[in-house]
Amino acid sequence: MAADDYCYLTTTGRRTGRRHRIEIWYAADGERLYLLAGGGRSSDWVRNLLADPNVLVEVDGEERSARGRVIEVSEDAERARSLVFAKYAPRYDGDLSGWRERALPVAIEPVQP
8 A cells, every 4th residue: 555645636627628636545456546525426527527538647656648437337346345445444534434325436447558
């Protein structure tokens, strides 16, 4: 697991075409990153990703081209939720259980050059 608590995800604005960079919790599973969108499909970054799945992701200071997708399959969604929750719940003061269940799981997979 990477030492960084956060990754940085850059999407392309669905209306403006400008880059939008966010800092977000993540969990790595091999090359794939899992993110949870607390605002679901109404989150700006998710709406941008749905319009254009080509993103940039930075972990541990290394930026890579990637493609993002909302996870629709229940097994993959559960894996995403479990990995992100397991990484952050022990070091968070509040209860993340509700967020874990409500949040929209997203997979970010690197694009091979």
